[in-house]
Amino acid sequence: xxxxxxxxxxxxxxxxxxxxxxxxxxxxxxxxxxxxxxxxxxxxxxxxxxxxxxxxxxxxxxxxxxxxxxxxxxxxxxxxxxxxxxxxxxxxxxxxxxxxxxxxxxxxxxxxxxxxxxxxxxxxxxxxxxxxxxxxxxxxxxxxxxxxxxxxxxxxxxxxxxxxxxxxxxxxxxxxxxxxxxxxxxxxxxxxxxxxxxxxxxxxxxxxxxxxxxxxxxxxxxxxxxxxxxxxxxxxxxxxxxxxxxxxxxxxxxxxxxxxxxxxxxxxxxxxxxxxxxxxxxxxxxxxxxx
Amino acid sequence: xxxxxxxxxxxxxxxxxxxxxxxxxxxxxxxxxxxxxxxxxxxxxxxxxxxxxxxxxxxxxxxxxxxxxxxxxxxxxxxxxxxxxxxxxxxxxxxxxxxxxxxxxxxxxxxxxxxxxxxxxxxxxxxxxxxxxxxxxxxxxxxxxxxxxxxxxxxxxxxxxxxxxxxxxxxxxxxxxxxxxxxxxxxxxxxxxxxxxxxxxxxxxxxxxxxxxxxxxxxxxxxxxxxxxxxxxxxxxxxxxxxxxxxxxxxxxxxxxxxxxxxxxxxxxxxxxxxxxx
Ligand SMILES: Nc1nc2c(ncn2[C@@H]2O[C@H](COP(=O)(O)OP(=O)(O)OP(=O)(O)O)[C@@H](O)[C@H]2O)c(=O)[nH]1
Ligand SMILES: Nc1nc2c(ncn2[C@@H]2O[C@H](COP(=O)(O)OP(=O)(O)OP(=O)(O)O)[C@@H](O)[C@H]2O)c(=O)[nH]1
Ligand SMILES: [Mg+2]
Ligand SMILES: [Mg+2]
Numbered sequence: 001x002x003x004x005x006x007x008x009x010x011x012x013x014x015x016x017x018x019x020x021x022x023x024x025x026x027x028x029x030x031x032x033x034x035x036x037x038x039x040x041x042x043x044x045x046x047x048x049x050x051x052x053x054x055x056x057x058x059x060x061x062x063x064x065x066x067x068x069x070x071x072x073x074x075x076x077x078x079x080x081x082x083x084x085x086x087x088x089x090x091x092x093x094x095x096x097x098x099x100x101x102x103x104x105x106x107x108x109x110x111x112x113x114x115x116x117x118x119x120x121x122x123x124x125x126x127x128x129x130x131x132x133x134x135x136x137x138x139x140x141x142x143x144x145x146x147x148x149x150x151x152x153x154x155x156x157x158x159x160x161x162x163x164x165x166x167x168x169x170x171x172x173x174x175x176x177x178x179x180x181x182x183x184x185x186x187x188x189x190x191x192x193x194x195x196x197x198x199x200x201x202x203x204x205x206x207x208x209x210x211x212x213x214x215x216x217x218x219x220x221x222x223x224x225x226x227x228x229x230x231x232x233x234x235x236x237x238x239x240x241x242x243x244x245x246x247x248x249x250x251x252x253x254x255x256x257x258x259x260x261x262x263x264x265x266x267x268x269x270x271x272x273x274x275x276x277x278x279x280x281x282x283x284x285x286x287x288x289x290x291x
Numbered sequence: 292x293x294x295x296x297x298x299x300x301x302x303x304x305x306x307x308x309x310x311x312x313x314x315x316x317x318x319x320x321x322x323x324x325x326x327x328x329x330x331x332x333x334x335x336x337x338x339x340x341x342x343x344x345x346x347x348x349x350x351x352x353x354x355x356x357x358x359x360x361x362x363x364x365x366x367x368x369x370x371x372x373x374x375x376x377x378x379x380x381x382x383x384x385x386x387x388x389x390x391x392x393x394x395x396x397x398x399x400x401x402x403x404x405x406x407x408x409x410x411x412x413x414x415x416x417x418x419x420x421x422x423x424x425x426x427x428x429x430x431x432x433x434x435x436x437x438x439x440x441x442x443x444x445x446x447x448x449x450x451x452x453x454x455x456x457x458x459x460x461x462x463x464x465x466x467x468x469x470x471x472x473x474x475x476x477x478x479x480x481x482x483x484x485x486x487x488x489x490x491x492x493x494x495x496x497x498x499x500x501x502x503x504x505x506x507x508x509x510x511x512x513x514x515x516x517x518x519x520x521x522x523x524x525x526x527x528x529x530x531x532x533x534x535x536x537x538x539x540x541x542x543x544x545x546x547x548x549x550x551x552x553x554x555x556x557x558x559x560x561x562x563x564x565x566x567x568x569x
Contacts, residue, residue: 033317039499042312106522106550107378107495136550138417143410150409190525217378221314221499223527244377247462249501272377272408 024056027071038289039221039252044259052078076286082255083282088239088264091210096180097129097171099207103200103235104215105227106188109243111140113215113269114185115147116277120267121181122153129179131170132157133203134187144185151274154179163187167203184209191230204235212237213266216257219249228257239266242280246270251288298331298342306346313528313567316500319537323349343568350567351560353533355542358516359489361395368400368446368454370479370486372439374472374513375493376505377460380521380547382411384493385455386418387547387555393422397452402442403428404435404475405459415457421552425449435459435471436478443482456487463508476513489516491544496522496529506535521547524554528567 028049035045055074092098100117102110111134118128130148132155134140141157148155156173160166167184174182184203189196204212214237216224231237240261242254245268254265265280303324310320327345336342371388373381382405389399401419403426405411412428419426427442439456446454458475461468479486492515494502509515520529523546535541543558 036311036317037500039314039501042308105497105525107380109378137414139410139413142413143408146409192526217495217497219376219495219498219501221497221527221531222312223314223497223525226526227497244462246464247376247501248464248504249499252499 021057024053024071028053028056031071031075034291035252035255035289038250038291039219039224039256040289041222041225041252041256041260044225044256047259048078048082048255076290079255079286079289080282083258083285084264086281086283087279088266090213090266091238093210097174097182098180098211099171099182099184099209100211100213101184101186101200101203101207101209102213102215102241103186103231103237104188105190105217108188108215108217109241109269110188110215111143111147111185112272112274113213113241113243113267113277114144114183115151115153115274116269117183117213117267118148118153118181119151119274120277121183122151126181127177127179128153128181128183129170129174129177130155131167131182131184133163133166133170133184135161135163135166136187140185140187147274163199164202164206167207171207191227197230197234201234211239213239213241214257214261214263215241215243216253218242218245218251218253218268219247220253222256224253224256225260228261232261232263237261237263239264241265241267241269243269246276250291251285254285255289298336298339302339302342303328306342309568310530313530314499314502315528315530315567316503316534319530319534322537323353323533346568347561347564350533350564354536354558354560354563355540357542357544357558359544361392364397364452366483366485366488368443368451369488370443370446370483371453371455371489371491372458372476372479372487372513373455373491373493374458374509374515375460376462376495379460379493379495379498380519381460381493382415382418382457383550384491384519384521384545384547384555385415385457386422387552388455388545389418389422389424390552391555392453393424398450399424400442400446400449400451400454401426402438402454402456404438404442404457406431406433406435406438407459411457411459425451436475439475439479440482443479443486463505463512469508469512473512490514491517491519492541493519493521494529494532494535496520496547497525497527498529498531500531500534502531503534503538506539506541510539510541515541517542517544519543519545519547519555520558523566524548530567 121128132141132144156170403412548554
């Protein structure tokens with residue numbers, strides 16, 4: 001893991017009088033490897049290491065008493081800065097209902113997160129309604145209904161096999177139940193599936209969601225940037241949710257997605273239960289990625 | 292790759308980028324490149340298209356032979372246990388496998404062993420209806436071991452050729468969930484000491500290096516005979532499976548290439564190696 005690798009690198013660096021280009025390059029080589037092993041995207045790592053290198057070559061470090069530690073500090077600070085601010089709030093509508101659209105690749109945890117977000121918002125005094133707009137996956141609507149029922153939050157679904165129609169009808173359903181937040185659960189889809197991406201664009205165009213959240217599996221590898229970029233280009237989403245962060249994946253996808261989309265990570269899903277969600281902390285994420 | 296004529300450091304760096312970007316992982320990438328470099332030196336290759344061929348051979352050669360012979364099933368029923376972390380495509384893969392076996396003239400029975408997740412039983416039930424095979428299920432929240440037990444008994448009395456048991460997704464780091472899986476396996480072994488005849492680990496093709504941890508933990512808990520690598524119809528290359536094949540000697544049996552009933556293919560190492568460099 002990075003910590004023990006860095007220890008031995010630092011020992012070498014600390015033993016030397018001052019930081020040279022050579023030993024900065026050596027420690028950065030170790031750090032580069034650690035970031036790649038943590039699933040951070042190849043190109044993102046390249047750019048990141050270049051940035052750190054420029055900083056490390058600065059006058060400040062060369063005069064530092066413990067130059068090796070200084071490099072790690074620079075890396076950590078750069079990571080925290082890159083990860084963005086801690087918990088960014090979601091937008092709220094002037095006139096209810098606030099509409100939140102949940103999207104992402106297959107199996108990333110969207111339906112479960114829809115339940116979690118409903119639970120989270122209700123605890124904050126809102127009146128959410130969950131919308132089952134996945135018309136493809138077997139028993140998707142039933143899944144959302146069961147989740148909603150388990151926490152006593154209303155779920156709108158209909159027998160329609162038209163996602164747009166369901167979303168459209170959900171607005172009336174929300175007003176009838178005096179719900180002030182609509183959370184639209186959508187089907188998992190590939191960023192390269194033209195028809196499915198267009199379905200989301202149509203929902204966005206017509207419903208004009210106040211908040212679009214891209215839900216990504218926390219153990220995603222190098223491919224994280226591809227999906228994130230496409231979803232950003234086509235939907236301009238507002239924030240990112242990383243799921244399954246209760247596992248031991250290092251979560252490099254967080255850095256990759258953040259670097260490539262500049263969107264904030266708004267929530268971490270940390271378990272299968274509907275209360276297992278937490279706000280995002282950039283410093284904790286940086287430590288996790290660094291191992 | 293083919294734009295360059297000579298094999299040099301710049302070309303090798305390009306190859307490193309392709310492999311790492313395909314989730315092959317740093318350690319495995321370095322090993323592959325080192326082996327390729329040795330062959331290039333030994334066999335005196337100069338041209339990049341030759342390098343490309345060596346690379347494909349090197350990658351394809353890492354995969355062990357498939358364990359599962361579809362046409363040689365002697366056990367009655369042949370029991371397949373499908374396992375893996377959350378959301379990888381287990382339930383969908385079972386639907387596709389059932390369809391494939393049914394097309395081969397086999398009698399298939401499915402077991403709704405995920406009694407934990409909302410609508411998991413209903414999801415598999417729809418697949419069973421689509422494929423037109425029997426399904427053994429209990430109520431939501433029932434003991435998964437009991438479902439597996441009943442399914443194998445039913446498979447015997449109904450003369451099924453194959454019984455495929457679905458299990459709940461579980462993170463390999465959750466000790467209690469891995470214990471539950473061990474218990475399900477013990478129950479299966481009580482019904483038939485030879486079963487499960489095949490433990491299939493379903494891995495998501497978009498997963499990064501964590502896939503190796505997953506494989507290790509599932510091997511440790513209940514053993515794994517083969518892998519199904521899903522979602523290769525996206526842009527991910529699933530390269531973590533190369534590290535798994537290399538370090539853990541696990542074969543890939545099938546790949547998932549879509550959400551439809553026919554979107555399952557037997558794994559072909561040559562085709563896979565080609566797609567990695569496509
Ligand atoms: N351990 C863990 N499991 C999770 C988490 N979030 C979701 N899951 C599980 O991941 C699996 C997939 O979750 P879903 O909510 O069905 O995913 P989805 O994105 O809606 O899937 P599709 O609609 O098929 O694209 C389920 O087994 C969930 O219980 C999490 O934070 N931690
Ligand atoms: N594109 C694509 N999607 C797939 C593939 N295999 C499964 N999926 C989708 O991935 C999502 C999750 O599939 P499931 O079969 O529910 O996964 P699971 O492992 O059973 O999930 P849990 O039981 O919740 O752990 C669904 O939306 C599937 O349609 C595949 O090969 N390609
Ligand atoms: Mg869903
Ligand atoms: Mg399942």
